[in-house]
Amino acid sequence: MTSPELELTHCIEFSSAHRLHDPALTDAENAKLYGPCNNLNGHGHTYRLEVTVRGCVPRSGMIIDLNVLRVIMHEEVFDHVDHKHLDKDVAFLAGRISTAENLALAFWERLAPPIEKRGGGQLVRVRVYEGSDSFVDCFGV
Numbered sequence: 670m671t672s673p674e675l676e677l678t679h680c681i682e683f684s685s686a687h688r689l690h691d692p693a694l695t696d697a698e699n700a701k702l703y704g705p706c707n708n709l710n711g712h713g714h715t716y717r718l719e720v721t722v723r724g725c726v727p728r729s730g731m732i733i734d735l736n737v738l739r740v741i742m743h744e745e746v747f748d749h750v751d752h753k754h755l756d757k758d759v760a761f762l763a764g765r766i767s768t769a770e771n772l773a774l775a776f777w778e779r780l781a782p783p784i785e786k787r788g789g790g791q792l793v794r795v796r797v798y799e800g801s802d803s804f805v806d807c808f809g810v
């Protein structure tokens with residue numbers, strides 16, 4: 670008998686600095702577009718990453734082993750971004766303007782292959798909170 674599909678979510682938090690700045694624009698255009706987020710020396714946020722995996726419940730009772738999911742999230746995201754400057758220190762974000770939208774896309778690209786390879790469920794959502802009151806959902810790339 671096959672179980673219905675369930676969704677399992679694991680959450681981590683990290684703190685990072687960044688600056689919203691498009692090198693294709695002038696300084697004045699950047700200041701107008703991004704406002705205080707364009708501050709020359711950057712600014713910081715506490716981010717929250719929620720990763721949701723969907724699947725049927727096998728005999729083990731686990732869609733994906735939470736320890737495996739936690740290790741993947743740390744290896745692919747946390748270890749690269751926590752207490753780092755997203756625009757200066759994080760190679761996989763090079764060339765992207767470090768909005769929450771672009772973080773969600775980049776995190777999906779890093780998380781989907783190892784979850785598929787080492788997990789059992791399917792990655793269905795990457796949610797990135799920038800601060801506590803707004804977030805972005807990515808459902809695939």
Ligand SMILES: [Zn+2]
Binds near residue numbers: 687706712713714
């Ligand atoms: Zn910001």
